[in-house]
Structures are given as C-alpha cells and as structure tokens.
Amino acid sequence: MNTVDTESFPIFSESMTKTRRQFLRRAGGAVFSASSIAVLSGCGTYSTSASAETLSQDTKILNTAIAAEHEAIAAYQLGAESGLLTPEVLKVAVKFQGHHKEHVDALSAAVTGLGAEPVNPLASYAFPVDKLKQESDVLQFAAGLERGAVSAYAGAIPVFESKDLMAAAASILADEAMHWAILRNTLGLDPVPGAFFS
Amino acid sequence: MRQHKFNTYILATTILFSGISVASANGDAAAGQKVYKSCKGCHSLADNRTGPRHCGLLGRAAGTEEGFNFSSEMKNSGLVWDAETLDRFIAAPLEVVPGTTMGFAGIKDQTKRENLVAYLIKASQSKTACSAGGYKQADK
Numbered sequence: 001m002n003t004v005d006t007e008s009f010p011i012f013s014e015s016m017t018k019t020r021r022q023f024l025r026r027a028g029g030a031v032f033s034a035s036s037i038a039v040l041s042g043c044g045t046y047s048t049s050a051s052a053e054t055l056s057q058d059t060k061i062l063n064t065a066i067a068a069e070h071e072a073i074a075a076y077q078l079g080a081e082s083g084l085l086t087p088e089v090l091k092v093a094v095k096f097q098g099h100h101k102e103h104v105d106a107l108s109a110a111v112t113g114l115g116a117e118p119v120n121p122l123a124s125y126a127f128p129v130d131k132l133k134q135e136s137d138v139l140q141f142a143a144g145l146e147r148g149a150v151s152a153y154a155g156a157i158p159v160f161e162s163k164d165l166m167a168a169a170a171s172i173l174a175d176e177a178m179h180w181a182i183l184r185n186t187l188g189l190d191p192v193p194g195a196f197f198s
Numbered sequence: 199m200r201q202h203k204f205n206t207y208i209l210a211t212t213i214l215f216s217g218i219s220v221a222s223a224n225g226d227a228a229a230g231q232k233v234y235k236s237c238k239g240c241h242s243l244a245d246n247r248t249g250p251r252h253c254g255l256l257g258r259a260a261g262t263e264e265g266f267n268f269s270s271e272m273k274n275s276g277l278v279w280d281a282e283t284l285d286r287f288i289a290a291p292l293e294v295v296p297g298t299t300m301g302f303a304g305i306k307d308q309t310k311r312e313n314l315v316a317y318l319i320k321a322s323q324s325k326t327a328c329s330a331g332g333y334k335q336a337d338k
Contacts, residue, residue, distance in 0.1 A: 057292070060269070061301030067248040068240060126245035144238065152239030152248075155302035159292055198236065 054161045059116045061156050062165070065172075066107045068152055070121035072100040075145055078127055079138040089135060089186065093142070096179050103172050110165065136187060143183035149176045150197060225316025233305070233314040234321075240300075243327045249300065252318060253328035255279045260295070271297030284315045 076097035079085060085093060108118035132138050153173035160166045177197070185191035240249035250266040257280065261273035275295045277283045287294045288311055290304040305311045321327055 053296070057297065057301075060297070060299045064240070064248060064299050064301050071248060126242075126247075147235065148239030150239075151236040152302075155236065155239075155304075158303040159301055 055114055056116075057159075058161050058165060059111055059114045061160060062107050062111045062114075063116070063119045065152070065156065065169070066104055066111070067119050067122075068149060069100050069104045069107065070119075071125055072145055072149060073097055073104065074121065074125050075127060075142060076100065078129065078132075079142060082132055082138055084132065084135045084138050086135065089139070092182070093138075096142075096146075099175055099179070103175075106168065106172075110168070139183050139187050143180055143187065143189075146176050146180035146183060149173075150180060154197060225312035225314070227313070227316040227320045230310075230313035230315070230317025231321070233310050234317055236305075237314075243321055243324070244329070252322045253324075255284075255322040256319060269297055269299050271295055272299075281315055281319060284318060285311055288314060 076093050079093050080090060080097065104118075111118040128141065132141060150173055153169050153176065157166050157169045157173070160169065181191040184193075237249075240247055241252055243252050245251050246263065246266045250263045250268070254263075257278065260275045260277035260279060260283075261268040272295055275298075277287065277295070288305050291298055291300045291302050292304075305314065
C-alpha cells in the first residue's frame with residue numbers, strides 16, 4: 001500500500017499544512033444542510049401551460065444529474081477503499097460521498113414526483129485505478145469530478161423549466177463547489193481560483 | 199444509379215472535410231482544451247460516462263456510439279458529427295435536439311465554441327488519448 005501523507009509534499013509549507021489540516025477538520029465536522037431536499041419538495045411547481053414535453057425534459061435533466069452523482073459516489077468509494085487516504089482525509093471523503101448520496105435521494109424524489117423512474121448506478125465505471133498511486137492522485141481525481149459537477153449544474157440550471165428545480169440545482173452546485181475548493185486547498189492549490197467559474 | 203451514389207459520397211466527403219478545415223482554421227485547439235473542462239462533468243475522450251465518449255466522434259452518426267444508452271431523440275436526430283453540426287449542437291443542445299439528455303444551456307460565445315470544436319476534432323482523433331482508457335480528471 002502506497003500511503004503518502006500530504007505533509008510529505010515539498011510544495012507545502014508548514015503553515016499551509018496547518019491551515020489545510022484545520023480546514024479539513026472543520027469540513028469533516030460540519031453538518032450538511034438538508035435545504036436542497038426541502039427545496040425539491042416543491043418540484044411540482046409548474047405553470048399550468050407546462051407541456052408534457054417540458055416535464056419530460058426536466059425529468060431527463062434530473063436523471064442526467066443523478067447519473068453523475070452515482071458516478072461521484074462510486075469514485076469516493078474507490079478512494080475510500082484505496083488505502084491511500086490518511087484518516088483525516090478519509091473522514092472528509094466519506095462525508096462528501098454522503099452529500100452525493102443525499103443529492104441522489106433528493107433528485108430521485110423529484111423524478112419520482114414527476115411520475116418517472118430515477119436512473120440506477122452503472123454496473124461499473126472506467127475509473128483510472130492504475131493511476132491512483134498516492135493520496136494526491138485520489139484527491140486530484142476527486143477534485144476533477146467535483147469541478148465537472150459544478151460545470152454540469154451550472155449548465156443545467158438555465159434549462160430547467162421549474163424554478164424550484166433551478167433553486168435545488170443551485171443548492172447542490174454550491175455544495176459541490178465547496179467540495180472542490182476544499183480538495184484544491186488540500187492539494188496545495190488555490191481553493192478559489194477566480195471570481196467567476198467557467 | 200452508381201454515378202448518383204458516387205456524387206453523394208463526394209458531396210458528403212467535401213462537406214465533412216471542408217467543415218473540418220473551417221473549424222480548424224477558426225479555432226484554437228489549445229484554448230479549446232480549457233473550454234473542454236466544462237464538458238468533463240459528464241464526458242471524457244476515451245470512455246462512456248454520463249455522456250458518451252468523444253473519441254471517434256468525427257463522421258459518426260449521432261446516437262450510434264456503442265455501449266452508450268442514447269435518447270431516442272438523439273438516435274433519430276439525423277446528425278452526423280462534423281465541425282458544423284458540433285458547433286450548432288454545442289451552441290444550443292436542447293434546441294438542436296429537443297429531448298436530448300444533455301441538459302446543458304450551451305456555449306453562446308462563438309470564439310469559445312470554435313476553440314472547443316477545434317479541440318474536439320483534434321483530441322477525438324488522438325491515438326494516445328483514445329487508447330489510454332480510464333479517464334483522469336486532473337484538476338490543476
């Protein structure tokens with residue numbers, strides 16, 4: 001098992017390491033708000049002129065989001081079982097995975113509420129298992145997925161017909177942006193690389 | 199009849215490759231690689247994920263990539279991926295293929311789009327990227 005502590009990376013100064021540790025400790029201890037689920041309880045709010053096509057389109061977008069969330073859950077599972085994560089980082093990874101599970105639950109409830117079936121996870125994912133050799137590889141992999149998730153939600157929000165779904169997706173986007181920032185910080189990267197996300 | 203088929207083939211080939219040259223001339227593939235980050239939530243070059251893989255995209259009929267579960271709307275779109283159809287689709291996916299599962303507002307900025315298409319054309323034909331498998335989502 002090739003366990004590498006983040007502190008061993010020469011690019012991290014002592015003060016940065018301390019800050020990262022504090023950051024991770026706070027992240028691990030935080031309580032995730034269930035506001036996204038509460039927001040989704042109103043997912044049936046559509047104008048009376050909403051067509052079947054409109055409802056169907058929102059359902060498809062939700063199911064695409066669920067598919068991506070399933071992938072994230074599987075990726076964190078891979079990371080958690082890799083043996084490469086220090087206990088402190090593992091705790092945060094499991095917590096983030098729990099958020100993605102909550103996202104699936106909330107999005108699935110919305111799909112069911114629209115009279116459709118939520119998609120199931122894939123039987124397998126083509127993860128770069130052979131390239132994950134140390135903790136930083138796992139963190140980079142996770143950070144890339146979180147960044148991609150932020151992009152996906154940012155692109156999906158404007159095309160929802162339901163404003164409740166827009167709000168729910170924005171709530172999830174904010175959570176995943178926090179994951180991304182924390183993972184970047186742990187990697188010694190600028191956690192907030194710009195004023196705007198693109 | 200044979201002449202007609204030959205003419206159709208020549209026409210299709212001309213449109214396909216003229217489209218590529220226009221996009222390649224207009225777009226900056228290196229800049230497009232940065233734009234491609236916004237696709238990585240669902241796509242990768244080598245593997246099917248939430249969205250289909252991009253390797254081998256050029257000249258492929260939409261909705262035909264093996265091993266990916268496309269919507270019936272995409273399968274029946276009649277699109278064949280080239281520089282022009284990619285540009286049009288990326289600008290407004292849900293307008294070009296209503297019912298697609300690609301719930302994405304689109305990229306309205308023409309320069310970004312041209313750069314992305316240039317990158318997609320180049321990267322989707324890269325033997326290195328396409329044979330690697332196991333996508334890596336490096337975040338730098």
